[in-house]
Amino acid sequence: MTEPAAARRPRADAARNRERILEVANEAFREGGLEVSVAEIARRAGVGSGTLFRNFPTKTDLIHAIVEMHMNQWLDVIEKSLAAEEVGPAFEAFFERAVLFNYLDRGMLEAVKGGMLNDDADLNACKCEALASTAKLIERAQAAGVLRQDLNADDIYALAAGVAESAHAAVREGLADPKDAHMRYMGVMLAGLRPVG
Amino acid sequence: MTEPAAARRPRADAARNRERILEVANEAFREGGLEVSVAEIARRAGVGSGTLFRNFPTKTDLIHAIVEMHMNQWLDVIEKSLAAEEVGPAFEAFFERAVLFNYLDRGMLEAVKGGMLNDDADLNACKCEALASTAKLIERAQAAGVLRQDLNADDIYALAAGVAESAHAAVREGLADPKDAHMRYMGVMLAGLRPVG
Amino acid sequence: MTEPAAARRPRADAARNRERILEVANEAFREGGLEVSVAEIARRAGVGSGTLFRNFPTKTDLIHAIVEMHMNQWLDVIEKSLAAEEVGPAFEAFFERAVLFNYLDRGMLEAVKGGMLNDDADLNACKCEALASTAKLIERAQAAGVLRQDLNADDIYALAAGVAESAHAAVREGLADPKDAHMRYMGVMLAGLRPVG
Amino acid sequence: MTEPAAARRPRADAARNRERILEVANEAFREGGLEVSVAEIARRAGVGSGTLFRNFPTKTDLIHAIVEMHMNQWLDVIEKSLAAEEVGPAFEAFFERAVLFNYLDRGMLEAVKGGMLNDDADLNACKCEALASTAKLIERAQAAGVLRQDLNADDIYALAAGVAESAHAAVREGLADPKDAHMRYMGVMLAGLRPVG
DNA sequence: GATGAATGAGCGTTCATTCAT
């Protein structure tokens, strides 16, 4: 309490730097995919390559940190969806978030999907937790009759990734505004997800 | 006719070389994505890198040629679909082919999607032709009441790309056999594509 | 036989290039130790870094090739020493060669000594062969009464390395001409190597 | 005397810091050679890299300080050897110390030998002093008939360096215990050092 | 026309040195 703010400043700066690199890298990967060079990221973040190295010794470490960040945010999303009262709208909102997640952060998901981080224990634990929680959500929606019976949590994520991909395609072709392109095909998919018959 | 065989043979060889390179490159890109090196492709094709260069001065040229090849095959698919008698099954078969195309040749489509070939006149012409023909197919399906009214040809391609992406996700997670993974979510999407209510 | 020389030339050039790189690298390592950069070696050899890479994909590969070259030369030396008639002079000549070898190629021996190449089967086989042949030479010299009984082949090499090191020290201090500095302390060591008593 | 303790303490701390860095760096260089990073040394010493820099603005300065430390210790050794009564044992003990010095601190001697510190006046003065004192020792040993006539102080140091090198070679090959490997070839060298005839 | 060796810019990574706090 009596500690002067000035004494903490360097650390605060450094922490801000780390955050800034993460933000910039996230954006860079989003725009240009994982092959964006670390030099480019350093340039955008306004730091030297050495600073980037200090914070993230390898490119994989940087990617890992971003993925972890997203994973944690995603766990929050699931938790909130589980806490919602009305099952139908909750599932639809959740699915929209899943699509949006895939739509926005496809660059990072490339890494996950490419198996780059498969041997990371923390991340795998996160993933398992996410899948388990999602399964509950799915089952509730199925019990409430708002979702086909023949799909599980993995399927839902795969379908969300697909809708995001469609959205990207639409943006590429100039069919949709990048800001809400993910909404373009949500209606089609949600119709497909409703129980058959 | 009076031309000596010896003089013609090199040309035939050269043509075969070009075809062989295209085939091999297509396969290589499918398996390893666009970052497969040209040296690797030359090796697989059994030619020197110089020969590859002679046929395709840059890697982009090679990719371009493969994309064009696929485009021409795709124009055939559309034409055949237009010639089919029953509109409903014809549309579903067409859509499945579209999904399969995206599913198998995503490596190549990466290039197209990445904007690598946007300023190519030939390709753009092909694309326009494909879209125009596809539009007819779509309109017929909508007139026959087997397809939602609020989607156009571009949308259908975007949705097909999405289903393919979902299929890839399923394969990654071990949910589906790579050989027919594209079928996994076709049912969901086709349900979503049917006219609403 | 009827094949024109011109058709083989590129390969000959390439082979010469490889040899040239080896020579230059050997010299560079001799002068500056193993930390000489590959770029420096490429510059000295008058080739691009890529050419160096084509011939020796990693720095270790380059070092390996040089060491192997020296090893083979050394095996020849041992063989010739074994073929000599008079045991005493043969041993002294052999020891001088061993000292000279260590004196000239210390840069390379650093690599061997540093354990950089310990897991190389070929090299280890060479080494074993050399030690076995040397052991014969040693035993003969001991039987002829020109060498102390309490030293084996490994000891002889260690002592030769020591004499070479002394020679380097003498050069550093300006006590000896670099061309024959290794001779400076040969007499002292040979006196020490004679049977005691 | 009237100076408050609080004001003096930082200086004492600073002095201790300097000593600690020297010790730690000495050990680090001994174990890992001169390529040990300054960051590693700072870490081991429990100080920031900035503190290290304040005491030793460049890595060379740090190495210099260690070498100087060793030099001073070595001057003590010589002095004590000169004070000994029996010439023969005194010389042998001195030579053993010289070998041990080279054996233990080869990392540092690398620097000296590499010419890294050649243009340093202090060090050169030390060296001259050491050589002059050593010369006296040598001359006495030669006068007493326990040392060959054809060697001077520089030669003795060169030979000691050689024995140390042999010892290292023996350790590398597993022929000797690192703790006393320097003794392994002392007998051979001492035999070689005795007057001929 | 075919070859494959040569090129050199660019990658991810490392670290001695500097400096704001």
Add this chain to the structure above:
DNA sequence: CATGAATGAACGCTCATTCAT
């Protein structure tokens, strides 16, 4: 006076492209 984050040049390595044969 101590700190440790920031710097940027240099490393080993890779590969699309070029060109002598």
